[in-house]
Amino acid sequence: MNIYLVRHGQDDESVRGGWCEHGLLDEGKRQSQLLGEKLSEIAFDAIFSSDLTRAVETTEIILSNLVSPLEIYYTSNLREINNGLLAGMKHELAEERFPGLYYKTLAFNERYPLGESPQEFYQRISNYWKKIITNQEKEDILIVTHGGVINIIFHLLNNVPYT
Incomplete structure (x- = not known):
């Protein structure tokens, strides 16, 4: 199995990103188009994508360049961390309302206000990753997601503790 x-x-x-529903900038659309062109020769068996707008837009732009895969799955399981009340908030306003609150300042089991903790985020991604790699008989899979999700997957792949 090849997973991209x-x-x-x-x-x-x-x-603040997280569960923000803002879309791609023009540069992000251009990046997605270029990547779609580079991936155009791969016949993906399945595509898994976060269902947040910026990932959906990226997926759809990439798809416009591909031979259609057999299955496309948009899922909340591949979302970035649920940063609750901070999702989509301008950095200045977030700093004013929640001074010093960043992912790196949360304790592992501490939740964002109305969101999830790093521990819950890790568990969500770990569980879904295991589902993808154990329940699929696919050869080529594309996963379109977020930086934090990819970071967790790299920890899982390399057996490095996520703390």
Whole structure:
């Protein structure tokens, strides 16, 4: 099995991402188009994508260049961490309302306000990753997701503790 991991194209970096529903910037659309062209010779058996707008847009642009895969799965299981009330909030406003609250400042079991903890995020991605790799008889799979998700997958692949 070959699994291709793709982070969505460039989005608005002036806001807190997470479960933000903002779409791609023009540069992100261009990046997705170029990647789609590079991947055009691969006949993917399945595509898994986060269902957040920026990942869906990336997936659809890539798809426009591909031989259609047999199956496409849009899922909330591949979303970035649920950052609750901070999702899509401008950085300045987030710092004003939640001073010093960043992913790296959370304790492993500490949740974002109305969101999830790094531990819950890790468990969600770990469970879905195991489902993808154990329940598939596919040869080539494309996963379009987010940087944090890919980071967890790399930890899983390399048997490195995620803390």
